[in-house]
Amino acid sequence: MTVLTGSGHFGPELRRWRTRRRVSQLDLAIRADTTQRHLSFLERGRSRPGRAMVVRLAEALGLSLRERNELLLAGGYAPVYAESSLDAPQLGPVREALDRVLDGHLPYPAVVVRPYGELVAANSAFDVLTEGAAPALLEPPVNVLRLALHPDGTARRVVNLVEWGRHITGSLRDRAGRGGPDPALDEFIAELDGYVPDVEPGADHLGFAVPLRLRVGEGELRLITTLTSFATAVDVTLSELRLEAFLPADAESAAILAQRS
Numbered sequence: 224m225t226v227l228t229g230s231g232h233f234g235p236e237l238r239r240w241r242t243r244r245r246v247s248q249l250d251l252a253i254r255a256d257t258t259q260r261h262l263s264f265l266e267r268g269r270s271r272p273g274r275a276m277v278v279r280l281a282e283a284l285g286l287s288l289r290e291r292n293e294l295l296l297a298g299g300y301a302p303v304y305a306e307s308s309l310d311a312p313q314l315g316p317v318r319e320a321l322d323r324v325l326d327g328h329l330p331y332p333a334v335v336v337r338p339y340g341e342l343v344a345a346n347s348a349f350d351v352l353t354e355g356a357a358p359a360l361l362e363p364p365v366n367v368l369r370l371a372l373h374p375d376g377t378a379r380r381v382v383n384l385v386e387w388g389r390h391i392t393g394s395l396r397d398r399a400g401r402g403g404p405d406p407a408l409d410e411f412i413a414e415l416d417g418y419v420p421d422v423e424p425g426a427d428h429l430g431f432a433v434p435l436r437l438r439v440g441e442g443e444l445r446l447i448t449t450l451t452s453f454a455t456a457v458d459v460t461l462s463e464l465r466l467e468a469f470l471p472a473d474a475e476s477a478a479i480l481a482q483r484s
Contacts, residue, residue, distance in 0.1 A: 234268040236297040241272040254283035288462045306459035322468040330484030340368035372418040382436035388419030441479045445472040
């Protein structure tokens, strides 16, 4: 077992995460198979947690692998979850599998992204979302969320930009609310907010989680999205990837995408 210095930060960090998750000491104690008394001692710095207890608490709080590593460091332990580069040899089979999944989704668009929209890979149908976009928005690293809402990007062809834009920014805010302080993310959300028209919903408003309505040369596409994550990954990089696939919401959209392919 590797023990590091600086474990005095554990109590405040544990309390911060518990408060952010809106979990009582009793509920967290039950989830982590410990006692409320012991948990109280940990938060006040009167007891020092073992590494197994830190891992159990992090899992009970639903922390990401990156956040679990950070909590381990706060407890004075070395991180246990590796963070590999995407081009590392050990992730070769994963990259190959992702390419097959992307190609298998054709003729519908699909992308693999890092947290907060950085593009990792896309299939050939993704061009339906990039066509007509300013070249600067397509220079690596491409951010698909900025591309979607920027007035020089996909946004100029989005019929329901208000609903779609607030769907995107609302999802980001939900993630921000569940994570730790991240000024860069807050700044990014503010940037995206600036691209979305400030219009109050009408009487027929059904919520912001709506299909994307996109104008193309052949007509209008109505697309719904699915998000897939790697729930059992034990590598930080892999655990943070998301596969976003677009599916036709009606027969007309399916026909247009099939024709384009």
